[in-house]
Amino acid sequence: MDFKLTKEQELIQRAAREFAEKNIMPVADQIEREGKIPDEILKGMAELELFGIAYPEEYGGTGAGYLSYVLACEQIARANGSVSGLYSVHYLGTSSIATFGSPEQKAKYLPKAGSGEWISSFAFTEPATGSDPKQISTIAVKDGDDYVINGVKRFISAAYLPGPIVIFAKDSETGHPTAFLVDKFCPGYSVSETWKKIGIHGSKVVDVYLKDVRVPSSAVLGPKGQGYPVLLAGISYGKVGMCAGSLGGMQAALEESIKYAKEKAHRDSTIAKFPTIQVAIAKIAEKVEACRWLTYRLAWLADNTKDIMAFAKQAAMTKAFVAECGVDVARLAVGVHGSYGLMDDYKVSHIYRDAIISEQTEGVADMQRLITGGALLR
Ligand SMILES: Cc1cc2nc3c(=O)[nH]c(=O)nc-3n(C[C@H](O)[C@H](O)[C@H](O)COP(=O)(O)OP(=O)(O)OC[C@H]3O[C@@H](n4cnc5c(N)ncnc54)[C@H](O)[C@@H]3O)c2cc1C
Incomplete structure (x- = not known):
């Protein structure tokens, strides 16, 4: 190794x-x-x-x-x-x-x-569900050699930037979810106002409205009626980036906490002398280190594994663990900063708000554990 x-x-x-x-x-x-x-x-x-x-x-x-x-x-x-x-x-x-x-x-x-001329998007979530492919209601009706897509997709990242978007819709022939590759801003494609969310304000989410969006049959991505494997694989590769994002936030939280602890005066020295602060910083460092190697390993698997199901299980485990550590680390870092950590001027407050997003997106943490638990108990 x-x-x-x-x-x-x-x-x-x-x-x-x-x-x-x-x-x-x-x-x-x-x-x-x-x-x-x-x-x-x-x-x-x-x-x-x-x-x-x-x-x-x-x-x-x-x-x-x-x-x-x-x-x-x-x-x-x-x-x-x-x-x-x-x-x-x-x-x-x-x-x-x-x-x-x-x-x-x-x-x-x-x-x-x-x-980088185009930024890609991936649209699964709908107002009724972000976790269950059976519940999606966007439909793609076969019309000659085309499909006509209608529906609403919720909280879609980068859907306001030009590029391709992978849309999951139930196709009228199989009745199952199918993935379609659509050009953003084609006729019938429009987006909502930006949702106001807790963090990562520069990476915006919007709803996508699909009104009679006509695409040729060649726009089907992967086998028809087999949207679930496309979704699982896409989201599993997506988790690699999610973990890297959480990891970078955790590393920043560690650096900010060390810097603050060494600067914040207490009587004739700094708060770095307190065992409570040392323990908090050690806990942050342990989690950063564990998450770094788990994330690098997941990336290595993405490069080297052909078995998508085995990779999906590893991605689910890693993402659930790393995203949760991201929130733990951010909370510990805010603790090191005391009330200053709650102030917008301090980077750890942003890290805290951003960290919780990773827990809830691209698969809610507990849903990841259902994937893992299900695979282990099969
Ligand atoms: C910043 C941001 C960016 C996003 N970007 C995208 C994007 O680009 N593309 C996209 O498609 N989506 C995107 N989303 C949406 C996000 O991925 C979903 O909101 C998320 O997957 C959760 O779906 P939901 O909110 O509908 O929750 P639900 O699926 O309704 O789940 C709600 C709760 O119920 C639990 N639950 C649901 N089903 C079950 C079950 N079967 N068994 C046990 N518990 C269950 C969940 O664990 C969760 O706790 C984004 C969201 C945000 C905030």
Whole structure:
């Protein structure tokens, strides 16, 4: 077992860290206040070729793999949760195309998604459910050689940015969920106002309205009536990015807590002398370390495992654990800061608000445990 990163992975990690420190950290507060990621940041990430990092070179990627993606995403999340959030949902959609796309679909979407010109979205959740494929009500009715899609998708990330969107709808022929690849802003596609949420304000969610959206049969992604495997695989790859995002937030919480403990005066020294503070910081460090290696391992599995079901189980376990640790770490970090940790001016307050989002999205934590428990008890 080799825990050492390759030279290429070290380079990617360093480049992402330097970019994030120089270009994202200084505007992190602004991003959260204004609810917008400056275009220059996305442009800079594109120049670093981060949007296609995990995909084969033949489709415009760099072929560096998921571990490289995780290393970059972690560094970006250390600077700001909104940017890593957007980066991660882009991979949720793009991974589905890379895994299930026909050669034509890959050729059409991956080069522009890989260059960052397009940001991909993935739309499963609906007003009635975010967890149960049987309950989705978006429908795709076969009409000649086309499908006509109608429905509403809820809380969809990046749906307001140009690019492909993977839409899950029940198709009229099989009655089962099928995945469709749709161009955002095609006729019949529109989005709601931005939802006002607790954190990652720069990575916005909107509802998507699909009114008689007409797509050719060639827009079906994966086998017809087999949307569930596409959903499971897409969301499992998506969890790799979610874990990297949580990890970056945790690392930032650790650094902020150490800095604060060493600076905050108490009588003739600082609060760093207190055993309670030392224990809190040690607990944060333990969780960061455990989550880092679990996340890197999940990325390694994404690069090396062909068995999607086995990967999905590992992704579910890792995501549930890492997301929960993210919340624990954020709470401990706020504790180290006392009431200052609750103030908007302090980064740990943002980390706290962002952390809880990872617990509830791309599979609620307890639902992940149902996947794991079910697989173990089969
Ligand atoms: C910032 C953000 C970004 C998002 N981005 C996207 C996106 O890009 N694409 C997308 O499709 N969605 C997205 N979502 C939606 C998100 O993934 C869903 O909201 C989430 O999966 C949970 O679905 P739900 O809210 O409908 O909860 P529900 O499925 O209604 O679950 C509610 C509660 O009931 C429990 N529960 C549900 N079913 C069962 C069951 N069978 N057994 C036991 N317990 C159960 C759950 O564990 C949970 O505690 C996003 C949400 C946010 C906040």
